Amino acid sequence: MDKEKTKTMIRITGITKSFGNLQVLKGIDLHINKGEVVAIVGPSGAGKTTLLQIIGTLEKPDAGEIYINDIDVCRLSSSKLSDFRNQHIGFVFQFHQLLPEFTALENVMIPALIGGASKKDAKQRAEELLQFMGLAERTNHKPNQLSGGEKQRVAVARALINKPSVILADEPSGSLDSKNKAELHQLFFDLRDKLGQTFIIVTHDESLAALTDRTIRLEDGLVISTTAKDDK
Numbered sequence: 001m002d003k004e005k006t007k008t009m010i011r012i013t014g015i016t017k018s019f020g021n022l023q024v025l026k027g028i029d030l031h032i033n034k035g036e037v038v039a040i041v042g043p044s045g046a047g048k049t050t051l052l053q054i055i056g057t058l059e060k061p062d063a064g065e066i067y068i069n070d071i072d073v074c075r076l077s078s079s080k081l082s083d084f085r086n087q088h089i090g091f092v093f094q095f096h097q098l099l100p101e102f103t104a105l106e107n108v109m110i111p112a113l114i115g116g117a118s119k120k121d122a123k124q125r126a127e128e129l130l131q132f133m134g135l136a137e138r139t140n141h142k143p144n145q146l147s148g149g150e151k152q153r154v155a156v157a158r159a160l161i162n163k164p165s166v167i168l169a170d171e172p173s174g175s176l177d178s179k180n181k182a183e184l185h186q187l188f189f190d191l192r193d194k195l196g197q198t199f200i201i202v203t204h205d206e207s208l209a210a211l212t213d214r215t216i217r218l219e220d221g222l223v224i225s226t227t228a229k230d231d232k
Contacts, residue, residue, distance in 0.1 A: 015064035042218035090159030149180030
């Protein structure tokens, strides 16, 4: 990897999180480099999704620090945090979460419009992304007219629209059949190779984890191992 690619983009130190009397995260230290595809794995209840939501600024930690692009996100006000999230973080969920009343094109445009882009610029960027996803013929279709794999590729395009620093994906292929799953996994690596995109992926899919640059294993709220691709 070149020097730019190996730059640390995300630094996480001492993150803890409890819900009532249940401590879900017990002191997480992590770093994510620019251009990495990282898998977070572990049993149900290990704290994977909670950690992803904290990295994505959807949840606040009880203690610890998170720096994304050298910005201490825990110190941002609510309004600045919303702007930061819109500009720097893309999300892909297991069940795509597309808005059913809008077309594929409109769904992809929404984060750009929220971020203040003109309708013309948002439309052009969305069309380019959907073409990259192989969905140029599906731009005016609504979600109920798309296959499961197509919906998830629209969701990835939506996550990319604002050129985020990192895409956070929570079980992104969990609802797909084996063919669409393999295509989605390949798409992540194509996006990394062609756009330099960084991914953090929570997954139970061992075949996906095996492909990533690093696999971080959580158990009982702690990082118990980190395995680089060369060691897999």
